[in-house]
Amino acid sequence: MSMMKIFNVAGSAVSAQSQRLNTVATNLANADTVAGPDGQSFKARQVMFQxxxxxDQGAAGVKVSQVIEDQTPGRRVHDPKHPQADADGYVTYSNVNAVEEMVNMMAASRSYQNNVEVMNTAKTLLLKTLQMGSGS
Incomplete structure (x- = not known):
């Protein structure tokens, strides 16, 4: 595999994981939000890769194919004094699971770091190869 393909493959992964990290950050920021005036609460989003x-030499990268919303219902808490409570006294919160999102964030962060390390290693090897060719 040529050096440029290594950079392309790792770069595609860095880009995809960056979008995954941004999605996780949005989910975590909305973890404790309640339903808005339309009665709909925030739905957690998940990044799908392709x-x-x-x-033509068999190298494969990755891209974000879509970002989907989790359709599981939001958490309902009985709090009749809350201003957003429905007629039965329940408040609907987002369906974001903070623990799952933290695990997702750690996995995305590690994948991002690993691909940056791949690019740094390829760069170092390329520079050493150029130094050998120059005779220094």
Whole structure:
């Protein structure tokens, strides 16, 4: 695999994981929000990845194919004094599970870091190869 393909594959993964991290951050920011005036609460979002061919030599990268909303119902808490409570006294919160989102964030962060390390290693090897060719 050529050095440029290594950068392309790792770069595609860094870009995809960056979008995943942004989605997780949005989910965590809305973890304790309540239903808005329309009665709908925030729905957690998940990033879906897709393999992408990178040239004709079998290299494959990744891209975000879509961002989907989790359709599980939000958490309902009985609090009749809350201003957003419904007629039965329940407040509907978002369906974001903070623990799952933290695990998702750690996995995305590690994947991001690993791909940056791949690019740094490829850069170092490329520079050492150029130094050998120059005779220094």
């Amino acid at each position: 393999t992408v061919a990178m040239g």
